[in-house]
Amino acid sequence: MRSTRAPDDARDDLDLVETYQAESRKERRAAQAACDQAEQDLAQITREIDNIVEAFAQGMFQASMKEKMDALEARKAELEGTIAAHTEENTVLLHPGLANQFRWQVEDLVSSLNDPALKTEVSVASDPLIAL
Secondary structure (H helix, E strand, O other): OOOOOOHHHHHHHHHHHHHHHHHHHHHHHHHHHHHHHHHHHHHHHHHHHHHHHHHHHOOOOOHHHHHHHHHHHHHHHHHHHHHHHHHHOOOOOOOOOHHHHHHHHHHHHHHHHHOOOOHHHHHHHHHHHHHO
């Protein structure tokens, strides 16, 4: 059965691919920025924990130090979870040239479909491609 999809539909698909790629890049950049910030925060919190441990080792102790240490340890665990979740994420990345490759294929198809000498042959051969 012949598909009723037109070359314009394929161009719409191209727009969809380009939009998907742009959104994916935007989300990856945002996730990477959040992970980078978490790593910076973790380094700062680790230094603060080390300072409190050093103060304990030198005999200093205040009740507020324990509360601060508990809060820092909780935040440290939260940040480590954020970083681990980011590194374990398996994002499917599309080749950056995918949209252009698809564009060229659609342009070739449209050109062939408009060529009267090839119209019938191309029409039959392109059915599986257009049906996608």
